[in-house]
Amino acid sequence: MIQLYFTIGLFMWSMMSGLGPSAIADEMIPRKLLIAYQSDKGQTEQINDYFEVCQTITDYYGLLSDYLDVNTQPFPNDQHMSDYRAIITAFNSPEMKNGTSWLKWLKHQCDQGKRLIILGPLSGKDPNKPSQEYHQLVKSIYAYIGLRYDGLFLSHQGRIRYQFKDTTRVEFERKYPIFPKTYEKFAVIDKQTNVWLSIVRKDLPDSESAVVTTCPTGGFIKGTEIFWMDPISYKRKWYVNPFLFFEETLALQGLPRVDPTTLNGRRVAFSHIDGDAFSGPSRINSKKTCAEVIRDEVLKKYTYPVTVSVIVGEISPDAIGNDRLVDIAKSIFALPNIEPASHAYSHPFFWNEHSTVKDAYQNQYGILIPGYTHDPEKEIVYSINYISDHLSPKGKPCNIMFWTGACDPTERELTYCSINHFFNMNGGDTVFDDANDSYTAVAPLYRKVKSTYQVHCGQANENILTNLWEGPFYGYREIIKTMKNTDFPRRLKPIDIYYHFYSGEHEASLKALQSVYDWVLDQDIALVYTSEYIKMVNGFLTAKISRNAQGDFILTDYADCLTVRFDNPATLPDLKKSQNVLGYRILPQGLYVALKPKTDQARVAFLSPGNADSQPIPFIENASGWVMDFQVNGDTIQLTCKHFGKGTFRLNGLMPDHLYTINKGSANAQSLKSDDRGMLDGVFSIFDK
Numbered sequence: 001m002i003q004l005y006f007t008i009g010l011f012m013w014s015m016m017s018g019l020g021p022s023a024i025a026d027e028m029i030p031r032k033l034l035i036a037y038q039s040d041k042g043q044t045e046q047i048n049d050y051f052e053v054c055q056t057i058t059d060y061y062g063l064l065s066d067y068l069d070v071n072t073q074p075f076p077n078d079q080h081m082s083d084y085r086a087i088i089t090a091f092n093s094p095e096m097k098n099g100t101s102w103l104k105w106l107k108h109q110c111d112q113g114k115r116l117i118i119l120g121p122l123s124g125k126d127p128n129k130p131s132q133e134y135h136q137l138v139k140s141i142y143a144y145i146g147l148r149y150d151g152l153f154l155s156h157q158g159r160i161r162y163q164f165k166d167t168t169r170v171e172f173e174r175k176y177p178i179f180p181k182t183y184e185k186f187a188v189i190d191k192q193t194n195v196w197l198s199i200v201r202k203d204l205p206d207s208e209s210a211v212v213t214t215c216p217t218g219g220f221i222k223g224t225e226i227f228w229m230d231p232i233s234y235k236r237k238w239y240v241n242p243f244l245f246f247e248e249t250l251a252l253q254g255l256p257r258v259d260p261t262t263l264n265g266r267r268v269a270f271s272h273i274d275g276d277a278f279s280g281p282s283r284i285n286s287k288k289t290c291a292e293v294i295r296d297e298v299l300k301k302y303t304y305p306v307t308v309s310v311i312v313g314e315i316s317p318d319a320i321g322n323d324r325l326v327d328i329a330k331s332i333f334a335l336p337n338i339e340p341a342s343h344a345y346s347h348p349f350f351w352n353e354h355s356t357v358k359d360a361y362q363n364q365y366g367i368l369i370p371g372y373t374h375d376p377e378k379e380i381v382y383s384i385n386y387i388s389d390h391l392s393p394k395g396k397p398c399n400i401m402f403w404t405g406a407c408d409p410t411e412r413e414l415t416y417c418s419i420n421h422f423f424n425m426n427g428g429d430t431v432f433d434d435a436n437d438s439y440t441a442v443a444p445l446y447r448k449v450k451s452t453y454q455v456h457c458g459q460a461n462e463n464i465l466t467n468l469w470e471g472p473f474y475g476y477r478e479i480i481k482t483m484k485n486t487d488f489p490r491r492l493k494p495i496d497i498y499y500h501f502y503s504g505e506h507e508a509s510l511k512a513l514q515s516v517y518d519w520v521l522d523q524d525i526a527l528v529y530t531s532e533y534i535k536m537v538n539g540f541l542t543a544k545i546s547r548n549a550q551g552d553f554i555l556t557d558y559a560d561c562l563t564v565r566f567d568n569p570a571t572l573p574d575l576k577k578s579q580n581v582l583g584y585r586i587l588p589q590g591l592y593v594a595l596k597p598k599t600d601q602a603r604v605a606f607l608s609p610g611n612a613d614s615q616p617i618p619f620i621e622n623a624s625g626w627v628m629d630f631q632v633n634g635d636t637i638q639l640t641c642k643h644f645g646k647g648t649f650r651l652n653g654l655m656p657d658h659l660y661t662i663n664k665g666s667a668n669a670q671s672l673k674s675d676d677r678g679m680l681d682g683v684f685s686i687f688d689k
Helices: 049-060 099-111 132-144 242-249 290-299 323-333 376-391 411-419 475-485 507-521 530-542
Strands: 002-007 032-037 064-069 084-089 115-119 147-154 160-165 183-188 194-201 209-215 218-221 227-229 236-238 266-274 306-310 338-342 400-402 423-425 446-449 452-455 495-500 525-527 544-547 553-556 563-566 581-587 590-595 601-604 619-623 626-633 636-643 647-652 659-664 667-673 680-684
Touching (some): 032 049, 064 446, 099 132, 115 242, 132 147, 209 242, 218 242, 290 306, 290 323, 306 323, 306 400, 323 338, 323 376, 338 530, 400 530, 423 530, 452 530, 475 507, 619 626, 636 647
Parallel strands (some): 032 084, 084 115, 115 218, 338 400, 581 619
Antiparallel strands (some): 002 636, 147 183, 160 194, 227 236, 446 452, 626 636, 647 680
């Protein structure tokens, strides 16, 4: 990481001043959603329609997802529910043991005005015999979202037809089948209910059923109308437009979206390596291991921050390693662009003892190490400490865990990370390309496990794109399509060049990897280490948003997540009123507002519609590093940046056609002139390594 100090000149920038008493917020904007599922129907926090396809969408809108097992967990009280924006049901069955208790609690939340989104069946029906109380509760809950449920279930497709389709909102990725699969009657009883799709029964009069709806209190999608699933591959495609659906049902228009994909207007980019095949022989050079080939042909040749992990049991002479492998690992971790990480002690193939992949490995947790039995603490804590003590240079400690195998850590493993202040990542494996052409293939930013969090990678690694290393070995170059599709038209993910050491085995795999680095370095990016991106996600998880009496947005607890996005804003930020805001950038994906780091609060104010500010206010439009400080005084602008390698920045709001002086430290004075629009482009230089 390189510290850069620039001095450029104009007047002290008032927007950098501290927050005053007027910034006190008076309205919290809840970011949390409560997702209900049933464990006795085979669902888990990660096996349910919401996590599998919807959380990615709500992550994009800056919301947080908590999961409630209605079978085993107590229902939250009113005080706890005050933190939640909405309740979303994601059940796969209409039946539920003790369903009356669930419906009573849900009815109470409706009475309190909590938003409700029903995806699929509402559930709560007694499996033996539904009671009169059940019918009354169901009727009142559906009425809350503008519908009357009349039942009349039918699966005879020949008698069911579509009545109305709003094709601007449905058939987003795939058209509905010729005939609807099933029928139940949901009649509209509130004129504020917006119908996106309705169906009818040919054999019944007055049978129109609204099966996709939104309303001021929430929304509803009948189960078979949410998405299509291929019966063989299980790939899915959206029927509804999920972005519009959640934006409307959750009333998100105009609200800020905390966004960890972007830094100072540039897309975040990082890279990480799983330690597999570190010691494997390379077919490119028989005298080298795969790790040496990756070191010499990638890590040394690209000015790119890479977080490299090793499997400690494979390296350590006390396990199955040797001194040569130790020396190779040391040579890699000593490189200036490398951040150390652990890929566990024995590379467990699964972490959850109930994992579905357990049988495939015949209960063998990881690679065989004589005398060793699986110990999650040794896999995590010992392995990370071993790298710090024996492999990484002094002053460059290891503090990152990259999950292995099925990437399914339990709360136990994630707690080991949190109490030891270790970062963690892996899982998700997003592939969004010609063969997986759906937003349902984009993984969420994170996975919540009870009270802990697992951060997902940006895109999938080469193992998936080479058919589990069966070939073609050049397959990883296809990840570029996923990187493009997760950026435009919506920036859902950062760029993550993610691979294993076995990419150094074949000439084709190495060249594919190099082609990805070449493409990424040609993009409009902000380079960071993996740990820095994980910090951004952690800030995403803790950030709070409120709105003061003047309508300004107040952000707190955002830590390292320094970007807030606005979609289709009616006007631009008011930089005179905004505080701890470095600047903004307008992109097709939205308006990205950059916050000043190391601050506790920020205020984002907007100009009144039609009120263009005639007095230019200097601001950072974009920068490829961390902008630690930006001040303008007379004819001098001080710009303090922390940046990886060589990059660029653009200042805006300057006086047009004006000459500014740049001092790099105390020497090498340089003059730059703004253009006729008041913009100035500069270059970050490398001063040390």
